[in-house]
Amino acid sequence: MADSVFIEGLVVETVVGVYDWEREVTQSLVIDLEMAWDNRVPGHSDDVADALDYATVSGRVETCLKALRPKLLERGAEVLAGILQQEFGVTWLRLTIRKPGAVPGAKAVGVHIERGAR
Template sequence: MDYVRKCQPRNHWPALFVHYPLVVRYSISKEFNALEFSLTDSVLIEGLEVETVVGVYDWERTIDQRLVVDLEMAWDNRIPGRSDNVADALDYAAVSEQVNVCLKQLQPQLLERGAEVLAAELQDVFGISWLRLTLRKPGAVPTAQSVGVRIERGVR
């Protein structure tokens, strides 16, 4: 069973913790048979590039354009951290391939649509309870490096 609670920082903690609540996840684990404490873990995939049809203009619907995806996904890394076995971890390659396939098949007009569908699919396929997803389209505005959307879905 997992429990999550927010702990208010104590006055004697280092200054780093004074302004930020600490999220502590503790669980009673049958495998380790102990009450364990850990900070909320994440798995990151940053700068994942996907070439697909994206955009609202007619000319955009005839060409592939580059999208860049950044993901932060809540994942309990204690078991793979102890076992050193890839089967216990969130498979980066499988997540990356799912992102690629999803966006290529979807061919969204809006980045917002691409982000929503992608987030739902990743949560469904991999059992990810919470994620933060950034979807950017470089070169969409000539005077900007990229434009994009960032969403958070689920419960951490």
Template sequence: MADVVLVEGLAVETVIGVYDWEREITQRLLVDLEMAWDNRVPAASDDVADALDYAAVSERVSQCIQALQPQLIETAAEAVATMLQQDFGVSWLRITVNKPGAVPAATSVGVRIERGQR
């Protein structure tokens, strides 16, 4: 399947980091998602019930990361990938988690993972 549903630049405010001072503040993560989804069915029915609900996905991604309060962005990415595959039935996904400002000389640092079969 070549169809993909996108969520780009999802801002999530959460506690993240390994340093003591990071555990006392919230920082912004930016999350990009690419999720395999057969869009032929919702396209034919024109019914949102047949589509991958990107609003619900976005809310759950935010909740997942905020509840987790991970030390590493790698942990956040893995938790989100697992949740999306289990709870939304996404067979394949690519997730990018960026932490802007983590390295002063860089615009952002981050990780990108792919899970599942396309």
């Protein structure tokens, strides 16, 4: 199966970073997420109950990262991947977390992970 559901450019405002000043402000993280999902059933039924609801997933991503307040993007990515796999039954995902403006001269820095079997 090569079907997937994706969320691209989801902006989450949260506390993130290792420096003291970063622990006192919120910063933007930009999330790109692709998740394996069999889209045949919702494709036939036209019922959101059969789909991987990207609005619900987006809300969970935001809730997770705001509560976690990770020091490292790597921590945010690992925790988020585990939650998405466990709570939504996603067998495979590709996740990118970008931190715009973190390094002068770079548009963004970040991490990219893949977890599970496609």
